[in-house]
Amino acid sequence: MPVTASVLYNFVHCPKRVALDDFGDQSRRDPLNPFVRLLWERGTLYEREVIADVDRPYLDLSAHERRDRERLTLEAMRRGEPLIYSGFIAVDDLVGAPDLLRKEVGGYVPGDIKSGAGEEGGGDDTDGKPKLHYAVQLALYVDILERLGLSAGRRAFVWDIHGDEVPYDFTSPQGPKKPETLWDEYQSALADTRAILDRTLTPQGASSSTCKLCHWHNFCSDDLAKADDLTLIPFLGRSVRDSMQTSIATIAELAAIDPEGFIDGKKTVFKGLGPDRLRLFHDRAVLLKSADPRPYLRAPVALRMPHIELFFDIEVDPMRDLCYLHGVVERQGGSNESERFVHFFAEDVSPDAERAAFASAVAYFAARPDAAIYYYSKYERTIYRKLQAKYDDVCSAEDIERLFDPSRAIDLYGDVVLKATEWPTRDHSIKTLAKYLGFKWRDTHPSGAASIEWFDRWCRDRSTETKQRILDYNEDDCRATRVLLDGIRALA
Numbered sequence: 001m002p003v004t005a006s007v008l009y010n011f012v013h014c015p016k017r018v019a020l021d022d023f024g025d026q027s028r029r030d031p032l033n034p035f036v037r038l039l040w041e042r043g044t045l046y047e048r049e050v051i052a053d054v055d056r057p058y059l060d061l062s063a064h065e066r067r068d069r070e071r072l073t074l075e076a077m078r079r080g081e082p083l084i085y086s087g088f089i090a091v092d093d094l095v096g097a098p099d100l101l102r103k104e105v106g107g108y109v110p111g112d113i114k115s116g117a118g119e120e121g122g123g124d125d126t127d128g129k130p131k132l133h134y135a136v137q138l139a140l141y142v143d144i145l146e147r148l149g150l151s152a153g154r155r156a157f158v159w160d161i162h163g164d165e166v167p168y169d170f171t172s173p174q175g176p177k178k179p180e181t182l183w184d185e186y187q188s189a190l191a192d193t194r195a196i197l198d199r200t201l202t203p204q205g206a207s208s209s210t211c212k213l214c215h216w217h218n219f220c221s222d223d224l225a226k227a228d229d230l231t232l233i234p235f236l237g238r239s240v241r242d243s244m245q246t247s248i249a250t251i252a253e254l255a256a257i258d259p260e261g262f263i264d265g266k267k268t269v270f271k272g273l274g275p276d277r278l279r280l281f282h283d284r285a286v287l288l289k290s291a292d293p294r295p296y297l298r299a300p301v302a303l304r305m306p307h308i309e310l311f312f313d314i315e316v317d318p319m320r321d322l323c324y325l326h327g328v329v330e331r332q333g334g335s336n337e338s339e340r341f342v343h344f345f346a347e348d349v350s351p352d353a354e355r356a357a358f359a360s361a362v363a364y365f366a367a368r369p370d371a372a373i374y375y376y377s378k379y380e381r382t383i384y385r386k387l388q389a390k391y392d393d394v395c396s397a398e399d400i401e402r403l404f405d406p407s408r409a410i411d412l413y414g415d416v417v418l419k420a421t422e423w424p425t426r427d428h429s430i431k432t433l434a435k436y437l438g439f440k441w442r443d444t445h446p447s448g449a450a451s452i453e454w455f456d457r458w459c460r461d462r463s464t465e466t467k468q469r470i471l472d473y474n475e476d477d478c479r480a481t482r483v484l485l486d487g488i489r490a491l492a
């Protein structure tokens, strides 16, 4: 079975998916997630826009059938075309379709056009890191070129969403603590992928954030639940599960151990797992397996109760780089009867509309200086800092820091749920915890990803129903934050 770039991409996200895509019962796949479809469409659109703007001559092979493309790509490289778009290369069991092949000294360097950032992490003062799922795809192209005797060296590039060319170097160590090169990572991914395709390696699934958009989500949820898999414990991921598995295979087994028996000083017998985390996971296993599992406080929480409480949530389209909605559920005097939903919507896909919504939201908060603000995760603060930098006439950076000062604004996720509470659930998302507390979203498929897809639809059809669906979803998210706050207060 050929190894393609998309198989390697899937392998990096989840080896189990490679096996299921090839040998799984295809009738048990979930329908394609509309958000995933949107990502594909946006990716294709972005690639077309970028290629239409290229200001140097290039050979475009995109209109040709696949079998002709392979021949035409080889002929083009042999005659030294400076830039080839949409080529197709293959050798042995490796098959690749790099967006770009660029002639450099000694041969060709492959590149991809990506509708995402070329690197991950990094900040104002730090560099980002190459994305492993991009790296393995690009390395596959380099490998094919090498085997064909047409490579200019072990390097590649990404033209990313910011219009930058991000180089990928496969020969240098990844860092002082990580001597392996990206080429080593590729070789290891290639060997394991081949073993999965040959059925000599049977990979296990693992519950992770990747699962939410995967078309095997329902299948794997059942499978992992039946196996009582350790990754169903919040924050216990694949690598820790794998290192624990020979001694402790299930949540029930973890609940039954004495963790101190696996701890030696500042270490545990499990690679990559320290004593505190082992004790934490053990507590979670005990909770999940108890006869009457109930949430509890790990540490005291002090949540003041001012007259006005604002439950705040934003919606962002990362592909348009646009914050399109700021929603707030406002409650007075602790009475749910007093609740009202206030929202600021970008009525257009333009910087002016985004700025206007941001300015209105900032003015709204400024008019309620004594209100407490509750939000879920640092995302809102990150986006407000970005918006302030983009529209610095709206308010100052200090205004944003004051708005999110912990004396005024509480990140319920980072500052309360993670630090001080335990829940008998598989994760700590607002959806999971509010649903556990009995809250119901009006929409049958609520998610941030779905909201982005609805917004994309609204941009095209401007339908009032679609807009209302977006608003209702945001309002329910704000109200869920209130339900969670009240639930935590009740625990206290």
Ligand code: SF4
Pocket (backbone or CB within 6 Å): 013, 014, 015, 016, 017, 020, 204, 205, 206, 207, 208, 210, 211, 214, 215, 216, 217, 218, 220, 221
């Ligand atoms: S649902 Fe999760 S575990 Fe299953 S194949 Fe997809 S990503 Fe892997």
